[in-house]
Amino acid sequence: MTTATRFENPADGLRIQDARLGYDGRIVSDGLNFSVREGEFTAIIGPNGCGKSTLLKALARTLKPLAGKVIVDGVDVRTLRPKAVARRIAALPQHPVAPESLRVRDLVARGRHPYHSLLRQWHPGDAEIVDAAMAATGVADYADRLLTELSGGQRQRVWIAMVLAQQTDYVLLDEPTSFLDLAHQVELLHLCQDMRADGRTVVAVLHDINQAARYASHLVVMHDGEIVREGAPGDVLDAEVVADVFGIDGIIERDSQSGAPMITVRDRRVPS
């Protein structure tokens, strides 16, 4: 396994510098600065349309910044070859497209693509890596089924397996828990924690604030294209940010096991 060995020097990490991000004629974020915390499991939270996916796409080199740059290991990612970036950063978009008549194992094997060349499209170790990735996400049982025959949640775990097979130091996941039932959501969040324990850096967009606070080690709150707060979950979440960013009238309590902050939406029938 390739693991991150660069915790010491922050200049070596993955960061966005003075970036303007957006799509033709529509600017989502401007003057954005963000450094991915090495060795942490970061959760990005924020309301729909606030620019979480946009930020993640910029980090993954998929979206070209309109101004500013994204820097990995001290160099602008746009100057690197796509495959070189894909050996450092794996990214799962919010809406991957499942190709027709593709089998699970073959999709997961596509995670090895960054290590291949035009004339060498397979390596001896690939099969084990692919098997390990399928085992870790619990999809080994349907390795030979067609992707289009799987349920939404099963499919989601196959995509994660593909990202795992990429064996990168950085793993960026856009809403990896959507479509999953609660048990599999928890399993996936554990997987993210395991990846962190392995020395990888994980950044995931999550919609469930409580899950984000409970499982992530670092929390980033976005609103209208800006990062409004960042830090340890216990320091970041309070009634004010929940009201301002999400427009929720909530009470902050403590998770009885982990002590992580937990939001309970105030019942509108109970007068405060």
Next chain:
Amino acid sequence: MGRAVSTVIRVGRLAFPVHRPAVLFCLVTTAALVLVSALTLTLGELGIPLAEIPSALSGGAEGTSAFVLERLRGPRLATAIIAGALLGISGALFQTVTGNPLGSPDVIGLGAGAGAGVAVISLVFPLIPSSIGAVLGAGLATVLVYVCTGRGFRSPARTIIAGIAVAALSYAITQYVVSTHLRDAASQLAAYLVGSLNAVNAQDVVVTGIALGVILPAAIAFSRDVSMLEMGDDTASGVGIDPNRTRTIAVILSVFAAGASVAAAGPVSFVALTAPQIARRVIGTSHVSIVPAALTGALVLAVADLAAQQVPFVEGLPVGVLTLGVGGIYLGYLLVREHSKGRL
């Protein structure tokens, strides 16, 4: 990779995973191709006797057999196989780039454009080789379709409508050029312009053969990257693909393949549409299957040309008329199917 359906072919340091069903498919189509070739050379009044074929192929033929092999049926068969293979490759690449079986070079007017290019070049600038006209015409038609849809090749419905317009425009140009120029040259062109192998010669074999020799390996090496585009641009770039660059290279290869084929055989319809689909359906894989598509294209065109030479009623017709008839039915089927899936 793994136990399922893949095997890795290794040559020295090179390594390619292949699907076993694809290998089987290739063996069967190759055998069929050999059979059709034997029939093409031996059937009918001028057929070379079967016993003479081995010696004829090794250059030992004399008299009628030599004439039939070297001038009459040999070049024609070789061109059918090579041009069919080129069309299969062109279709496989283009259908993947557009993400739709209907996004084929023949549907979107690439063949018609190549035909117009040949008409203009061969009648107006006779000194320039017609294959250059074919590639230019195909390229221009592709650019026109790309621009007319307003959003590249991503929308199948827009691509098809723009393709119909570009094809109509190409036919208009062709008709204009043909009707305003010398009648004997024009009448020869008329048969060519529906796609015909009646007038091919050894030079056509050489030109298309070189094109196939260059395009086939390039397409094979490149097909993995092209396959990745099916997961969506974001996912593809996540595993190290540059989606725009990949699409551009695939379209260029596709245009050259279609152009080279049209230069020799004329705009034969629907081989590029059907060959990759047949291959894909039979094999049941999502990877872009370049070699199976090429072999299927070769087989389809060789069979159509055999029919055009031997089957009563259709005998003597340009081969393009046959593929047009059969392929048109398949196109209708695809339109209905894609429509019912809500993808149009």
